Amino acid sequence: MxxxxxxxxxxxxxxxxxxxxxxxxxxxxxxxxxxxIFLDNSAAASTGGAGIKAAQLIVDNRxxxxxxxxxxxxxxxxxxxxxIKIYKTLSTSAKDNIDAFNDGKLSLLTEIHAGFHGHGGS
Amino acid sequence: MRIAVLSGKGxxxxxxxxxxxxxxxxxxxxxxxxxxxxNGYLFxxxxxxxxxxxxxxxxxxxxxxxxxxxxxxxxxKFNALAYIxxxxxxxxxxxxxxxxxxxxxxxxxxxxxxxxxxxxxKGNSGKVTVCTGVLNTGEASGVPIIKKLLAEKSTGExxxxxxxxxxxxxxxxxxCIVMESIKDADYCTLVAEPTVFGVHNLSMVYELVRLFxxxxxxxxxxxxxxxxxxxxxxxxxxxxxxxRIPFDTNLGKISSNAEIxxxxxxxxxxxxxxMLKTVTKxxxxxxxxxxxx
Numbered sequence: 123m124x125x126x127x128x129x130x131x132x133x134x135x136x137x138x139x140x141x142x143x144x145x146x147x148x149x150x151x152x153x154x155x156x157x158x159i160f161l162d163n164s165a166a167a168s169t170g171g172a173g174i175k176a177a178q179l180i181v182d183n184r185x186x187x188x189x190x191x192x193x194x195x196x197x198x199x200x201x202x203x204x205x206i207k208i209y210k211t212l213s214t215s216a217k218d219n220i221d222a223f224n225d226g227k228l229s230l231l232t233e234i235h236a237g238f239h240g241h242g243g244s
Numbered sequence: 245m246r247i248a249v250l251s252g253k254g255x256x257x258x259x260x261x262x263x264x265x266x267x268x269x270x271x272x273x274x275x276x277x278x279x280x281x282x283n284g285y286l287f288x289x290x291x292x293x294x295x296x297x298x299x300x301x302x303x304x305x306x307x308x309x310x311x312x313x314x315x316x317x318x319x320x321k322f323n324a325l326a327y328i329x330x331x332x333x334x335x336x337x338x339x340x341x342x343x344x345x346x347x348x349x350x351x352x353x354x355x356x357x358x359x360x361x362x363x364x365x366k367g368n369s370g371k372v373t374v375c376t377g378v379l380n381t382g383e384a385s386g387v388p389i390i391k392k393l394l395a396e397k398s399t400g401e402x403x404x405x406x407x408x409x410x411x412x413x414x415x416x417x418x419x420c421i422v423m424e425s426i427k428d429a430d431y432c433t434l435v436a437e438p439t440v441f442g443v444h445n446l447s448m449v450y451e452l453v454r455l456f457x458x459x460x461x462x463x464x465x466x467x468x469x470x471x472x473x474x475x476x477x478x479x480x481x482x483x484x485x486x487x488r489i490p491f492d493t494n495l496g497k498i499s500s501n502a503e504i505x506x507x508x509x510x511x512x513x514x515x516x517x518x519m520l521k522t523v524t525k526x527x528x529x530x531x532x533x534x535x536x537x
Binding site: 165168169170171172174175177178181196199200203204205 | 317320321322323324325326327328329331333335338384
């Protein structure tokens with residue numbers, strides 16, 4: 123199993139990024155080997171469709187679980203096609219969310235927004 | 245004579261000006277290019293409306309032929325394609341119909357399919373031909389609809405119709421859809437409010453029409469007694485003021501009731517007739533002094 127998390131900085135202590143598609147980095151974490159990889163999110167500067175591209179990146183890096191505060195419709199469709207489960211983060215660090223997930227304290231993200239598409243959000 | 249009416253933001257009075265100019269011109273065409281929220285037809289209530297669907301070409305995948313090289317996925321600047329679990333997924337709403345992925349695919353796994361994005365309507369309101377573009381909600385770009393609206397005007401028309409003035413009610417702002425709307429215009433009428441915000445938006449569209457090398461003039465709307473910042477801007481930049489509309493609750497009420505002011509009150513008919521005369525003179529002057537445009 124590999125966990126993907128959008129993060130603001132390249133650190134386990136980093137806060138989870140509020141945006142999935144336009145996060146600067148993704149943490150790919152393997153709870154068994156404790157291996158951690160930080161990916162630059164090439165989708166962050168896209169003019170459009172950032173969520174789709176970011177989701178593709180996660181899929182290509184063989185994540186099986188995504189922990190994120192929110193996720194848009196298009197990205198969710200990509201992730202669903204790849205059988206990646208999406209869990210809603212709590213407003214804490216990446217590490218705390220991994221621990222919470224391992225303890226079964228995170229619930230599945232059920233609210234999928236229609237996308238902000240140039241209208242900011244947050 | 246094609247006159248585009250535009251402004252940097254919504255609510256400045258583009259529709260008020262273009263509808264009333266078209267109405268006061270009597271034999272004219274009114275084209276509503278504000279395809280995301282067309283409303284000119286509410287005033288004109290056109291009859292004998294004919295409708296035509298507008299579609300764009302988007303890619304269709306043959307997953308048997310696709311070998312997963314991802315050239316298309318990497319190419320698409322809009323990220324409309326994803327390759328997941330040995331299957332190419334196309335996001336129809338994200339696609340901008342550039343056709344690049346189809347050209348690029350080495351396996352010929354992508355072909356074109358039509359997707360309806362909206363429609364154009366054409367009807368008559370007295371002597372005014374009313375054309376309306378409607379973009380379906382959620383679609384990426386209204387440009388194909390505007391292209392259709394304006395192409396229809398330039399081809400297959402009688403000389404008489406070609407000499408009639410055409411008023412193009414543009415979308416707000418200065419983005420692609422506005423550029424498409426003013427591209428073939430002979431003259432641009434910029435509608436401006438007298439506020440700081442109004443001047444900011446006026447300067448945006450002014451910059452745009454300069455870029456397109458279009459002759460232009462400004463209609464000052466919602467004019468009050470006090471200092472008019474939009475007027476100041478025009479004087480500084482030496483932009484012709486082609487009309488002034490006072491801040492007038494009665495005029496606002498007429499518009500709110502979807503009535504055309506020039507049909508209701510002689511006062512407004514005189515005001516817009518004078519505006520039309522000034523604009524027409526400007527266009528003719530422009531044609532005489534700058535025939536290369």
